[in-house]
Amino acid sequence: MRPRAFHTTWTRPYFASKSSYVPYREDDFAILTMMLSALMWRRCNGSIRMYTDVIGADYYTRLGLIDLWNDGIDTAVLEQTQWDINPRSFWSAGKVLSMAAETSPCVMMDTDFIVWFPLLLLTRPHDLIVIHREQIWEAIYVPQTALKTARGYTFDSNWSWEEPACNTAFVSIGHEEFRRNYTSEALRFMHKNAEESPVASAQTVFAEQRLLAMCARKSGLTIHSLLPDSGDWNRQHQFTHLWGHKAVLRRDPIERRTFCLQCVARIRRDFPHEAAMLEGIAELHPYL
Amino acid sequence: MNETVPALEQHVLIEPIIHYPRRTICSHNYMMTVDVRLAENINDWPYAEEEYALYCIPETYPLFHYEALDEPAVTLHRFGGTYGPITFLLTASSEPREGSLMLRFTNGSGVPITTVELHDVHVVKASSIYSTAMMSGFTGYYGGGTYGLDNIASHRIPPEAAILQHTITTRNLSKSLTNIDQIQIMDFSPDGTLLALAIGGYSASVVLWNLTSKRVLSAFHLSHSNEREELSSIYFLPNGSELIVCRGDTISTWDVHTGSRLGILKGNSLGTLASFSPKNKADNSAGIIPMLDINYRNGEQRISADGTLLVEYPSSANRDLEDAPVGWGQKTFNDENPDEIAPAYVWNLETRKQIAILSGHTGAIINLAISPDNHLVAIASRDASIYIWSLNAS
Numbered sequence: 143m144r145p146r147a148f149h150t151t152w153t154r155p156y157f158a159s160k161s162s163y164v165p166y167r168e169d170d171f172a173i174l175t176m177m178l179s180a181l182m183w184r185r186c187n188g189s190i191r192m193y194t195d196v197i198g199a200d201y202y203t204r205l206g207l208i209d210l211w212n213d214g215i216d217t218a219v220l221e222q223t224q225w226d227i228n229p230r231s232f233w234s235a236g237k238v239l240s241m242a243a244e245t246s247p248c249v250m251m252d253t254d255f256i257v258w259f260p261l262l263l264l265t266r267p268h269d270l271i272v273i274h275r276e277q278i279w280e281a282i283y284v285p286q287t288a289l290k291t292a293r294g295y296t297f298d299s300n301w302s303w304e305e306p307a308c309n310t311a312f313v314s315i316g317h318e319e320f321r322r323n324y325t326s327e328a329l330r331f332m333h334k335n336a337e338e339s340p341v342a343s344a345q346t347v348f349a350e351q352r353l354l355a356m357c358a359r360k361s362g363l364t365i366h367s368l369l370p371d372s373g374d375w376n377r378q379h380q381f382t383h384l385w386g387h388k389a390v391l392r393r394d395p396i397e398r399r400t401f402c403l404q405c406v407a408r409i410r411r412d413f414p415h416e417a418a419m420l421e422g423i424a425e426l427h428p429y430l
Numbered sequence: 431m432n433e434t435v436p437a438l439e440q441h442v443l444i445e446p447i448i449h450y451p452r453r454t455i456c457s458h459n460y461m462m463t464v465d466v467r468l469a470e471n472i473n474d475w476p477y478a479e480e481e482y483a484l485y486c487i488p489e490t491y492p493l494f495h496y497e498a499l500d501e502p503a504v505t506l507h508r509f510g511g512t513y514g515p516i517t518f519l520l521t522a523s524s525e526p527r528e529g530s531l532m533l534r535f536t537n538g539s540g541v542p543i544t545t546v547e548l549h550d551v552h553v554v555k556a557s558s559i560y561s562t563a564m565m566s567g568f569t570g571y572y573g574g575g576t577y578g579l580d581n582i583a584s585h586r587i588p589p590e591a592a593i594l595q596h597t598i599t600t601r602n603l604s605k606s607l608t609n610i611d612q613i614q615i616m617d618f619s620p621d622g623t624l625l626a627l628a629i630g631g632y633s634a635s636v637v638l639w640n641l642t643s644k645r646v647l648s649a650f651h652l653s654h655s656n657e658r659e660e661l662s663s664i665y666f667l668p669n670g671s672e673l674i675v676c677r678g679d680t681i682s683t684w685d686v687h688t689g690s691r692l693g694i695l696k697g698n699s700l701g702t703l704a705s706f707s708p709k710n711k712a713d714n715s716a717g718i719i720p721m722l723d724i725n726y727r728n729g730e731q732r733i734s735a736d737g738t739l740l741v742e743y744p745s746s747a748n749r750d751l752e753d754a755p756v757g758w759g760q761k762t763f764n765d766e767n768p769d770e771i772a773p774a775y776v777w778n779l780e781t782r783k784q785i786a787i788l789s790g791h792t793g794a795i796i797n798l799a800i801s802p803d804n805h806l807v808a809i810a811s812r813d814a815s816i817y818i819w820s821l822n823a824s
Binding site: 178256258259260262375376378379380381382383384385386387401404405408 | 576577578579580581582594597773787789791817
């Protein structure tokens with residue numbers, strides 16, 4: 143059975159970070175990476191869905207990307223959530239909400255993450271596969287005592303705080319009970335947890351990445367990593383994760399143009415039928 | 431970590447580019463390279479000489495012991511770029527530490543120019559390494575950093591050029607054999623409908639897999655007391671019903687349907703085989719490989735029967751090194767690809783173009799075979815599976 147993948151774009155953190163209203167938009171390189179991510183997944187691994195809110199869906203519709211996700215665009219999940227979540231603290235909560243609405247097996251993939259090959263491992267029974275593990279750096283994964291919690295919230299005494307976190311740029315959960323357990327625990331932590339941490343990402347990486355590993359450990363599940371714990375990941379051919387390079391692209395116009403031209407060339411060469419989508423995106427015209 | 435630090439303080443025309451490990455394991459070896467380039471705002475060559483040499487003296491104690499692998503000088507040429515970076519081999523201390531590295535730059539006369547300090551370098555015990563985030567460009571954000579950017583611009587064809595037909599797993603063969611981890615060699619029948627799998631060493635067996643029905647056709651043990659040497663090769667005869675098995679200096683022929691031995695030849699097996707082999711099985715044809723942009727420095731190759739296809743994969747000779755930790759500068763087969771699931775690359779030898787990457791397996795490649803019609807490639811992987819690929823690109 144081929145698991146279904148999903149992207150998530152939750153626009154609330156975008157607006158929460160602005161002091162005044164500006165229309166929602168994404169960078170040209172982010173759009174191109176997202177297109178490659180979805181198209182390569184469709185070609186190599188199967189179907190993919192986009193979970194977003196109405197603003198995100200409207201934006202993608204105006205860009206002409208409505209057919210990019212062959213399993214459609216879902217706005218119901220992120221619009222109708224009953225959870226009270228601070229988007230400034232938990233800017234990645236949209237992913238957890240999406241995962242909570244799924245059924246296993248399913249693959250959660252960031253829009254800046256590309257899988258370049260058929261990932262046959264996913265067709266076999268598995269509990270949890272992540273792209274890689276992360277050491278508990280206290281500057282990011284703050285100690286338990288430094289985490290902000292909602293009134294009345296208690297940490298599970300059976301969680302192991304030494305367990306290395308899971309990077310969630312790519313996650314496949316094949317264990318339905320675990321999926322429910324993890325997402326409910328993550329949402330329980332985020333719900334009405336309004337106080338913001340002085341460490342920008344501390345709250346959201348705990349809820350999304352560290353809790354995933356802690357819940358898996360408590361459940362006795364084996365966590366498989368797709369990338370080895372050591373080595374130069376730039377030398378592998380299977381995955382691309384843009385992540386921190388986005389900051390480079392924002393400040394370096396030459397690098398940005400080079401990157402975008404490469405993405406456009408790749409889409410035109412490998413996906414000639416979908417390349418027409420590029421024409422309708424004004425942000426991309428400098429590269430066409 | 432590839433880092434361009436601010437232009438040298440007293441020599442603002444040149445910027446150093448330093449590639450160095452930031453999170454390392456005790457007692458392991460790593461590579462550090464030091465290169466330079468003209469500062470971005472410099473349009474004209476600022477020196478009277480054609481070339482300008484800089485010397486670099488690292489101070490790495492107590493984090494690392496270092497050794498320069500060549501002269502510790504980098505020479506910038508007026509026509510752009512250098513002749514290559516300085517390379518240092520760093521050996522991490524045996525005890526966990528953290529601190530800074532200092533790089534002192536001098537000109538050709540030994541006059542100090544400036545010092546660059548590289549902060550936040552860690553040496554930790556192997557057990558505490560769970561992420562190579564720092565080594566992969568980690569610059570203070572969570573998320574493991576950026577990787578795989580070169581894949582976007584790489585000139586490989588999309589995976590649709592090769593389609594996975596099916597896999598053969600231990601479960602498929604369970605009625606015949608319980609363990610296929612020891613698959614040594616494979617061969618397709620002349621009509622491409624059968625795949626012969628030679629399994630095991632001294633108690634060798636052969637399984638015939640029907641690619642059409644996806645079932646085992648027959649299986650038999652090669653159990654003869656005078657044949658105690660390991661299998662070296664198996665080939666189908668052109669009639670497709672007989673199999674040649676080479677063990678040590680002995681060649682035997684077998685009926686693929688009944689599993690009975692039909693005959694035996696003694697002597698120089700390789701020489702004898704070459705004289706009647708129905709296919710040209712030359713695996714390493716000198717003169718062809720250098721024309722290709724081969725992906726594995728120490729790779730192995732298989733060439734198709736008609737000589738038009740070549741498939742390369744990581745060398746089995748180095749396979750035992752897989753489990754060794756891989757750091758920068760370590761010379762394992764994984765030097766080209768540190769991931770255990772290194773792919774196989776398919777080349778068209780007529781066009782000299784790479785036409786497919788076969789990368790679905792989840793363990794290292796043990797062996798590989800190409801069907802006589804060039805349509806199928808079988809990959810035996812250490813994940814106890816055989817992957818049958820269909821190449822739909824000419």
